[in-house]
Amino acid sequence: MAITAGRPPKAPDGPLNEPPVFASTFHAGGPVAYGRDGNPTWTAFEDALGALEGGSALAFASGMGAITAVLETLPVGALVVAAEQSYSITRVFLEERAAAGRFRLRLVDIGDTTAVSVALDGAALLWTETVTNPLNVVADLPALAAAAKLVGATSVCDATFSTPYVLRPLDHGIDIVVHSATKFLSGHSDVVLGAVVTADPARCEAVRRMRSHYGAIAGPMEVWLALRGLRTLGVRMDRAMANALDLATRLSTHAMIERVRYPGLPNDRWHDRATALMRRGFGAMVSFDVVGGAGAAEALCTSTDLIVHATSLGGIESTIERRRRWPGESRSTPENLVRMSVGCEAVEDLWADLDHALTIARRIAGA
Numbered sequence: 190m191a192i193t194a195g196r197p198p199k200a201p202d203g204p205l206n207e208p209p210v211f212a213s214t215f216h217a218g219g220p221v222a223y224g225r226d227g228n229p230t231w232t233a234f235e236d237a238l239g240a241l242e243g244g245s246a247l248a249f250a251s252g253m254g255a256i257t258a259v260l261e262t263l264p265v266g267a268l269v270v271a272a273e274q275s276y277s278i279t280r281v282f283l284e285e286r287a288a289a290g291r292f293r294l295r296l297v298d299i300g301d302t303t304a305v306s307v308a309l310d311g312a313a314l315l316w317t318e319t320v321t322n323p324l325n326v327v328a329d330l331p332a333l334a335a336a337a338k339l340v341g342a343t344s345v346c347d348a349t350f351s352t353p354y355v356l357r358p359l360d361h362g363i364d365i366v367v368h369s370a371t372k373f374l375s376g377h378s379d380v381v382l383g384a385v386v387t388a389d390p391a392r393c394e395a396v397r398r399m400r401s402h403y404g405a406i407a408g409p410m411e412v413w414l415a416l417r418g419l420r421t422l423g424v425r426m427d428r429a430m431a432n433a434l435d436l437a438t439r440l441s442t443h444a445m446i447e448r449v450r451y452p453g454l455p456n457d458r459w460h461d462r463a464t465a466l467m468r469r470g471f472g473a474m475v476s477f478d479v480v481g482g483a484g485a486a487e488a489l490c491t492s493t494d495l496i497v498h499a500t501s502l503g504g505i506e507s508t509i510e511r512r513r514r515w516p517g518e519s520r521s522t523p524e525n526l527v528r529m530s531v532g533c534e535a536v537e538d539l540w541a542d543l544d545h546a547l548t549i550a551r552r553i554a555g556a
């Protein structure tokens with residue numbers, strides 16, 4: 190499906206894939222008319238992602254463009270219940286807008302389904318991630334979706350970490366999926382893009398209006414690159430997830446590692462839930478706490494060579510960073526937590542690089 194969805198109709202000498210269409214203005218009489226409302230390159234990407242997620246997709250200029258458009262559909266003063274461990278900028282945005290009176294906000298421990306259900310009393314919207322960034326907490330999506338439905342709240346799930354190759358939130362009762370398509374969907378660290386997917390036509394139309402009115406629209410070139418990347422999603426994910434499980438297993442017995450947070454490990458707190466929800470693997474994001482505190486964790490990140498010291502994630506190249514280096518990161522993220530986005534390199538090369546950097550970190554930390 191990732192390879193074929195969103196192709197133009199077969200026609201002699203027609204292209205296999207929709208090329209980037211650079212146009213602000215279209216001849217009158219069609220459904221698009223103007224480049225802030227539609228573009229054939231968007232449609233190709235949206236058809237492909239919609240087919241993969243099981244709904245209708247809308248492309249956005251960035252993941253944050255997608256996230257804020259969904260939140261903007263809420264009435265003023267609506268109660269949002271959101272995972273405290275969410276992507277830091279999502280949480281900071283919610284906190285800032287709540288302080289400004291736009292929403293009311295209840296932050297919750299999303300792993301604790303009972304506590305979330307209680308917090309949902311009076312809520313208009315539940316915000317979760319499939320697997321939280323960066324603690325790798327796995328949310329019980331079917332139970333959370335049911336609890337939200339019970340109180341009439343819209344359930345929204347950021348599925349950036351898992352992708353539809355691993356987990357389709359709409360299948361579990363979630364109303365709206367959002368993506369930073371910048372990450373695994375595009376897969377090559379060369380594009381910033383977002384998406385919203387829902388199977389509910391009214392919700393889709395409400396978000397589409399936000400896109401047209403606020404104007405967080407995707408460039409045709411970015412969408413074309415994203416669709417090109419999406420074509421290999423399965424191949425990349427298979428390789429990256431196998432690498433991630435291998436590295437997580439090796440890290441879990443390394444003397445410099447206090448704790449590995451990866452739901453694919455049998456002794457991980459979220460392994461059973463992840464096994465019930467995920468297919469094909471457990472994602473390619475591995476977080477771990479380094480012996481020796483923030484200094485040792487920082488030393489590790491600056492000592493790798495093949496593994497790139499950089500933020501962001503989901504590329505074919507592995508990246509690593511200490512998340513608390515960012516001021517907006519949650520205090521529930523340990524200072525010594527390192528988040529690694531595992532890519533598609535040869536796993537022995539990755540391990541050699543990691544092991545060498547851990548040796549340097551040990552020396553620096555005096556551990």
Ligand SMILES: Cc1ncc(COP(=O)(O)O)c(C=O)c1O
Nearest residue numbers: 251252253276322349369371382
């Ligand atoms: C889980 C998650 N959601 C959303 C975003 C925001 O996406 P973007 O950077 O494309 O705006 C990020 C970015 O890192 C993320 O990790």
